[in-house]
Amino acid sequence: MKKVLKGIAASDGIAIAKAYRLVDPDLSFSKQTITDVDGEVQKMQDAMDASKAELEIIKSKAKETLGEEEAEVFEAHITILSDPEMIGAINKEISDQKVNGEQALTDVTDQYISMFEAMTDNAYMQERAGDVRDVRKRVLSHLLGVELPNPALINRPVIVVSHDLTPSDTAQLDRKYVKGFITDIGGRTSHSAIMSRTLEIPAVVGSGDATKTINEDDVVIVNGLDGEALVDPTDEEIAKYEKKEQDYLKQKDEWEKLKTAETLSKDGVHHTIAANIGTPQDIQAVLDNGAEGIGLFRSEFLYMNSAELPTEDEQFEAYKSAVSKLDNKPVVVRTMDVGGDKKLPYLPLPAEMNPFMGYRAIRISLDRDDIFRTQLRALLRASNFGNLWIMFPMIATLDEFRAAKAIYNEERQKLIDAGQKVGDIKLGIMIEIPAAAVLADQFAKEVDFMSIGTNDLIGYSMAADRTNERVSYLYQPYNPAILRLIKHVVDSAHKEGKVAAMCGEMAGDQIAVPLLLGMGLDEFSMSATSILKTRLLFKELDSKKAAKLVEKALQAQTNDEVKNMVEEAMDSLK
Amino acid sequence: MEKRDFHVTAETGIHARPATLLVQSASKFNSEVTLQYGDKSVNLKSIMGVMSLGVGQNTDITISAEGDDEKDAIEAISETMKKEGLSE
16 A cells, blocks of 8 residues: 655755654563473573674674764673672572563563663663663563664665664665665754755655554655655656656756855855764765765764863864864864763763753853863964864854864964964854854954854744654744844854855755845755755855845745745746 | 673663674784673673673773783783773
């Protein structure tokens, strides 16, 4: 039976393949009395061995795709499966109580889980309960003879179907086999969606009930262009979508030709299109897609993928490699933005009621200036190898910017006094807190540039967490309230002769681009895969006509009104 | 029986990664290896046992081994402690 699922278009392209459900299978069982103790113990041993073999595969895959550090969690899982005390306790329970292995495993691991969970003074140890649960799940799956899916185990062309994809899931997706994916939850800016664009895998997210509707091995067409999926399509439909895929690939070739072109509007106004990146590995895609710079280099990877604070030299090498590869195009490095949902094992932060409004980003940097200074020194040294800019995240007040700048100047002077050279660095801020957006006219007098982080700016302005499905409708990039804030930032920057940039998802949004062009935004920084599409759109748009449209949009009343306005005006802007 | 005392200096104490390595190191030997922390002692070949102790920074532990390769076991474990920066 053919079914159509509607969702959000997360990553362009069409993919047709059989479904692979990345969904936990039913692992329920009943307690049973057994007679063959040796047989049951053997069964347990076999399940443990099979689990270990699987974990070895997952571990080596994770090592390849995520790196040594991330793979260690699987090493820990293997060690748990080799624990003589735990195995002893399980076997003892089987032979003493004459219960089935499933029950013995559950009872024994339950004790460990509650023990770890009881360690309330140690959040890290509490999380180990999760490790034990993970391991138990895998062994149970083998005892029950059901497959526990894992992205690392995929070895045939598939469409991955899941409720959501975690960062470690997506990092393990093998592009050779994973043709597309569809999830129940998520939006265009959710982690899974961003990753799908980085990996260039067609994807539909937020479909509601993909995992309920799609069975293992169903043929699925993922239409990442329109945000829908067809389950069990007819032959005609398959043919139709194969044609659509061809057309899309042809269009992509068109974009390809724009790779080395300048970003010019129809009336010849130049704007910069840059890319957002999270690790140095992303730089290749930046170059491949013809970016004119990096508008946001998130430096968190240095802190997140490490067991301890990254040293100055480690950081220096990473920044140096980025600026050198960009060949004098600007590279905007955002200083450490941890806290919020990004935790560091070696920098324990107290649990907070409201982490997104808590101790994070520049607030930590100014408080722990030892960490901040190390990063600034590494950046200053790297500035000799290209065109490096520094951006401070989560700036709320001018005092914060001044304090950060003072520390920067001290470190700069120290290096110069020590006889080291430093490049000419531009210092700027992220505009993501509404207070900073409103006061942009004052900030513009002191900063070299301002870059609008739309995801957070919209979130804080609307007081809505976009990852919370119940309030995600408030993620309204075209709401006139947001547009007025953005316009104010752009105008303020220009009044002082400073650069106005945007590094949020909105900068590559095809509805937002005409408006941002009309406002005169200087730099648009986006996912590498959105660059060529956006450059083509620029070529078709007249900036003066776009400016007129902005005037109208700023007087509109709702998000949808603006959206319809832009869609209707699109042809007349060309 | 071979015995050695350690002062744990690592900021994070004996966490997952170092615990895993200690257990792997101990598991290479035939000897029974025990980790004592305060009034509790556990089998050092048991990751759950080691983690259950929640050994933090600035604590004192004793590791002992008993068996035909007890000397080598203690040497190897001391090496791991040092290499992982758990103790000086």
